[in-house]
Amino acid sequence: MKSSHRLALLLLLPSFVFVALFSLYPIVDSFRLSFYRLILTLPWLGEKMVGWENYRDLLSDPVARQSLKTTLVFAAITIPLELLLGLAIALVLNESFRGRGLMRAIVLVPWAIPTVVSAQTWRFLFNDRYGLLNFILFGSDAARYIAPLAEPQLALVAIIVAEVWKTTPFAALILLAGLQAIPDDLYEAASVDGASPWQKFRHVTLPLIQPALLLALLFRTIDSLRVFDLVFIMTQGGPADRTNVLQFYGYKKTFAEGMIGYGSAIAVVVFLLSLVLSIFYLRLLKTNRPQGGAV
């Protein structure tokens, strides 16, 4: 008993070391640094403890407020879209039809492509002169071409489109797993009772995939609050700062401007934001777990 206990610990050790090194340590250190003033380009100022100063500055920083708003808008639009589209795709893929295996693989392609590559592709698609989007919308009528990435009102929409395209397959995959865990006899029983397809969906499918939905919601929320790569490639925060999401702002502060303390404070805010939402979802997930749900 004792030696198996030790073996268990030993086997856990690598993953613990990994998590501690790459997850725990950076988080704890970001917290610590967020209370310091540390500016890489002014090294003679040293590392000075300044208490809550960075957080106070953050509260009165209009750029930070704007980027918090942008981030929340981004999350509030992308997440429902991804879940709805993901559910639609999952429902289709759950039916049996010829070539289903192939379809399942194809649907996953956007998720499998590295974001840098797909972001670059979207950037070309949205180009105001050569972009496919303009060609589809207006043909060769160049006078009407639009420049989504140059318009403050459209740039975020363009990034949202790219994000939804890229991550809907992920939502679909989780929801498909949820759908497959629903036993067929429930549908058969519903048919015997004379339920319509909509009633089956409403009263059998939806309640039973709720855990999967919540799980997808959880993952997507965390991910969309820390969106970075699409912004980095497609707009660099512009135009007029309208796509400057929090994570990108924090990155600029930390790595471009060398304001380590301030950048860490931004990172901590993003972390706390997703932590609070995750705890909330996990609570929901616990209370809503129906008997027999497989996820």
Next chain:
Amino acid sequence: MRLFIVLLAFLFVSDTSQSFAQQNVLHFVTWKPEAAQVWDQAIADFERDNPGVKVVREIAPQSSTQIHDLLVQKFKNRDARLDVFFMDAVWPAEFASAGWALPLDRYFATVEQEKFLPATVSANRYRGRIFGVPVFIDTGLLYYRKDLLEKYAIGPPQTWNQMFQAAKTILSREQDRQLVGFSGQFKQYEGLVCNMMEYILSNGGALWDEKRMISALDQPAALQAVRFVRDHIIGEISGRGMLAYEEPESLALFTQGRAIFHRNWPYAWAIANDPASSKVAGRVGMSPLPGFAVGTGAAALGGWQLGISRYSRNPDLAWRFVAFMTGPDVQKRIALATGRAPTRTTLYDDNEIAAKIPQLKSLLASFKRAVPRPTTPVYVPLSNIMQRYFSSVLALPDTDIKEQAALATRDMNRLLDFVRERQMP
């Protein structure tokens, strides 16, 4: 436990073997060069002259902003796999003050410095020491479609207004919906600051007052220049697509024959005149940038330097590489292949270069006049404030320029005050 020790030992061994192998390896961070074969050849020549030495290149993104951020991450990690790096004209103060760039005074003697264009060397100086060797000088230049200007009997514009009028005339006569009047770089990134600075300086304004260390963006000269760009350049002859353009996109527009005027650095000359990459090869003219009045044109001094990392394990070898790559021979080869303007003054009298790039000599005057962006260790945060301001007023035509300039000025002054109060001891 034993497995763990073995693993540890393995890590240790592999690490030492790696550092042993790195004795004669130089890591060089660069962006993607336009004439790759020239660089390949130069590096191969260096390796041939220094047997046993291997130069490993890491190709960074084209955008100045992005290569800057990549380098900062490497410095922050004290990455020893960075020996020699490309440095934009505005970074030396920052990299020097952060202690990332190695002072080169013991290598780069004053006699040698005097062989370069003075402005390019002074851009590499910070607090009396030298931190980089200029490879080529960049200044903003005006490219234009010689054929179109001749067709309508219009000379190269000397003022912004002349350029604006010329563009309008040609656009209305040509009736070509694919054609724009002017293409420049107006995306929210470092290039935006260079572009806007040229309008502001040529109107007698400045980004900030270097003597008093306060922002000058709220001054009438700067406000007026910004308004001109918003209402006449973006608003009329360029189109709003330009607000998402960096150098490559704006140059592509010009080389595809879809822009009458184009603002770019000297490297665009070779690309625009290469039939393989340009539809307008042979129909391109180049001149110094216009001003708001005749003769007030001001070009941003850009340009790229080679610096050596403080964390390099091989500074002597790194210097040999830097000296070779900035030597007259390699500079000449780069100039011939790419049209990039050399920093060594003697090359402006070189016959071969003069034959290949005839207008280079006439540009010498504007190179000597080029204005460097102000040097400060907080250039990047200042630039981010300016980028935000410029992008906002250009992209949102209803914003009040004066009000936005006041906000940017306040933010800039706060930062400048902070630095002034905490000067290096």
